[in-house]
Amino acid sequence: xxxxxxxxxxxxxxxxxxxxxxxxxxxxxxxxxxxxxxxxxxxxxxxxxxxxxxxxxxxxxxxxxxxxxxxxxxxxxxxxxxxxxxxxxxxxxxxxxxxxxxxxxxxxxxxxxxxxxxxxxxxxxxxxxxxxxxxxxxxxxxxxxxxxxxxxxxxxxxxxxxxxxxxxxxxxxxxxxxxxxxxxxxxxxxxxxxxxxxxxxxxxxxxxxxxxxxxxxxxxxxxxxxxxxxxxxxxxxxxxxxxxxxxxxxxxxxxxxxxxxxxxxxxxxxxxxxxxxxxxxxxxxxxxxxxxxxxxxxxxxxxxxxxxxxxxxxxxxxxxxxxxxxxxxxxxxxxxxxxxxxxxxxxxxxxxxxxxxxxxxxxxxxxxxxxxxxxxxxxxxxx
Numbered sequence: 001x002x003x004x005x006x007x008x009x010x011x012x013x014x015x016x017x018x019x020x021x022x023x024x025x026x027x028x029x030x031x032x033x034x035x036x037x038x039x040x041x042x043x044x045x046x047x048x049x050x051x052x053x054x055x056x057x058x059x060x061x062x063x064x065x066x067x068x069x070x071x072x073x074x075x076x077x078x079x080x081x082x083x084x085x086x087x088x089x090x091x092x093x094x095x096x097x098x099x100x101x102x103x104x105x106x107x108x109x110x111x112x113x114x115x116x117x118x119x120x121x122x123x124x125x126x127x128x129x130x131x132x133x134x135x136x137x138x139x140x141x142x143x144x145x146x147x148x149x150x151x152x153x154x155x156x157x158x159x160x161x162x163x164x165x166x167x168x169x170x171x172x173x174x175x176x177x178x179x180x181x182x183x184x185x186x187x188x189x190x191x192x193x194x195x196x197x198x199x200x201x202x203x204x205x206x207x208x209x210x211x212x213x214x215x216x217x218x219x220x221x222x223x224x225x226x227x228x229x230x231x232x233x234x235x236x237x238x239x240x241x242x243x244x245x246x247x248x249x250x251x252x253x254x255x256x257x258x259x260x261x262x263x264x265x266x267x268x269x270x271x272x273x274x275x276x277x278x279x280x281x282x283x284x285x286x287x288x289x290x291x292x293x294x295x296x297x298x299x300x301x302x303x304x305x306x307x308x309x310x311x312x313x314x315x316x317x318x319x320x321x322x323x324x325x326x327x328x329x330x331x332x333x334x335x336x337x338x339x340x341x342x343x344x345x346x347x348x349x350x351x352x353x354x355x356x357x358x359x360x361x362x363x364x365x366x367x368x369x370x371x372x373x374x375x376x377x378x379x380x381x382x383x
Contacts, residue, residue, distance in 0.1 A: 040135075040233075041133060045145075061081070061156045063078070065192060071175050073098045078192075100115070102114055105174075111302075112302040119256070123252050127247055127250070131244030134239050137235070140235075143235075148182050151181060158179075158241075159179055159239070160223070160226055163197065164225070166214065175192075179238075190212075259271075280359075283358045295344070313330070329371040332367040
């Protein structure tokens, strides 16, 4: 008996050690991913030039505020507009794959957002004739010096931060803003989303608007909270765009959209169609007890965005049969989201309604996956 129990005890001990070490291993692999894929450039004090003036404000950046939670592509839209690229947000959504796919990640909740925004910006930049530069630092003085230096040279800066800290609410909300100016005590930014906790109004204002002032310390706290929650290997980061070679081979974009929309991600949080399937299963199991507040905003947005995605694809690639078919799948998915939104408007009131909601989610997942398969195939064959 003793001989039999020895390997069992060893296995249990190993399992216990793995369970204890797993959180640290997960952080290690996450940070390794950031280091390898984000292409960070570490700011060095001796290489950060002093600002050209004690205060500055960019006069050539339009203030664009979205009516939807689409801060990432809206921030790139503002930067692109500064550089003369007057494209609608849908163009940036496409190049970043930002509104293609589904996610249910902390800081966003359930949303039709299926791509890591940092990777989206990296992939999109060459198709705009730009190069994305992602600067990082652990030193707040070096970092704020770099912010003022780049702004004084005319660069609009996209900043990833915690919107909760920025607006003094407790909830962590991953967000993106555009810095357009500074003085000795803080910075001016353009809010990208006209929804609470921001009080900004959706729309586009003329270039040169003052924007919203934030103290240097609150900005730093907001950026640092974002880094902490996302497990970045650095405390502070900024993104700027400079001229670069123009790319016309859309395969990286199709690949990113395909993976975000339909392909199961084997590691990390569920993405794409799997998110819909898992929610459908939860609705089936919980029935009238399912908390629809977890998905109602995301479902409403998905219904609108999938139709917008379909319209964009038809307008720009409608002459290509495969992409036109993908657009039709998106329209089908949009119709399912509309049906779900109608059913959950007053909560789920019966088991029959729960089954109907789940069925629509499963059917939407099928449509999303079929579209994703088309995009992945296009990524491999397009010349």
